[in-house]
Amino acid sequence: MSALDQMYQDVILDHSKRRIGEGLAGADATLLPGESAAGTHHEFNPTCGDQILVRVGLDGDTVTSLTWQGDGCSISMAAASVLAEMAPQTDVHTLRRQIDGFREMLRSRGTAEPDEELLGDGVAFAGVAKFVARVKCAALAWVATEAALMQAGVERE
């Protein structure tokens, strides 16, 4: 498989079209029925204009929903979609570890063996790590989610 095909994996091409979680559950962090906390965060990449607004809803330590609205390249949109598929019903602390693991994988320049058990479909982005210019694209939604969790009152462990 070429480096290009390693980056544009089927999972990524599919998710960039399916866009799971697209469409915000709420305009802001105002609580929806069944939520004990919520947070939103807008992330913008000024170099390419890609942007995303992520909303996370929680019930105690459980993520009830992760929805987003954004505009960007296939990598950034697929990364948001994969995360939105994984997050619901996940424990927030697990989600945090997944975000940390995802970041670590992207920063490895392709040297780290991705942890499929932790990251699930997120490992499809391992090929992006070899294209340094695209790492920010993959990270956009995940970084926004990290900030949204913080706004929802989830402290670092």
Place this chain on the structure above:
Amino acid sequence: MPTGTSPALTTPVPGALNNERARELAAQFPLLQRSVMDQPLVYLDSGATSQRPQSVLDAEFDFLRSSYSAVHRGAHTVAVEATDAFEQARETVANFVGAGPREIVWTSNATEAINLITYAFSNASAGSNGAGEASQQFRLGPGDQIVVTESEHHANLVPWQELCARTGAELRWIPVDDHGVLDLPAVDSVITEQTRVVSFTHVSNVTGAVNDVAALVDAARKVGAFTVLDACQSVPHLPVNFHELGVDFAAFSGHKMLGPTGIGALYGRAELLDVLPTFLTGGSMITSVTMERSEYLPAPTRFEAGTQRISQAVALAEAVRFLDAVGMENVATWESELGQRLAAGVAQLPGIRLIGPQPGVDRVGLASVVVEGVHAHDVGQLLDVAGVAVRVGHHCAQPLHRRLGVTATTRASTYLYNTTDDVDRLLNELAGVRRYFRLED
């Protein structure tokens, strides 16, 4: 003086450009000999920055090895040689753009040149730094208007926004049509008796359109407004004569015209530059300094505070000699042909939208496209693995992209070293993009 090209190099000879001549020229550019992803590099990003021929690289290095010293200070032999080379470079560049040497101010880049003008207006408005009564003409305040266009590079927009914020003047703009091309009939309603400055680009860095400078200068003159021309994309690609164009000020950068980064220039009509308030102040630009106050040298030196970009100026002059040897008419004709080939080729590709002038309408060798359903970054990635280097993104023109309803475009831009084969390789790769992303069978 021991500056100039090394003897092994051939100086370009004048004559119409064609593929064969373009390949001969490309052979003089070391970087263009490299490959990317195991394929010969097709460099179509000269609108962002151009590559440099060996003669320009040598000119800077030779100067540094033989005559480099501080300029306009010191009486030793090397300092005199350096000062001569620095001022000769100014004369060479001035001749190239149809200006007098005293009308060319060295800046770091075109962005700094435009900031110089806006801060000079600002300083006049604040009542400081003036050159007497004549500086009053640059005062701005509430009720005054500054006019730009919707297609400006951020470098010719943000400084004017800031100037308006500092002075209370109002920013207005000439709109663009659905292709991103200036809506000239709208000019009459945008430029009014209150307009004090009209600042616009000569050639759009997104659409490749060549704007009607004469029409805009006429409209500005009718209301007594100053004109500022962003010539970043015109000076490298077209014969440009600022005196003939009749603009008051203009900005261009060295790195887009085969020269180094770190050097650009501001052009100003001599009678305006001499009374324009200063921007950066300090060493080198003064006549007498007391603890209370200072007096300044005439233009252009009064705008050149601190140690200057000396070897960069020398190298830029060598770039100008290279362009002169090829002939700017030849460059413009060849790049027009490449631009039309680009535009016509793109227009034939299904699912790809050409921004800017449509095929057959005047443009330089630059075209931006939207591949429907595929983000520009993904397009750029596919082109890169095919060895084709283009620019993707908003090209520092977010308002224009917003007006066209896109966040990013893919831009190909040529120079004198590109061939029709380069254009065809790009078109060939573009044709496969939608298939790769499964939007076509």
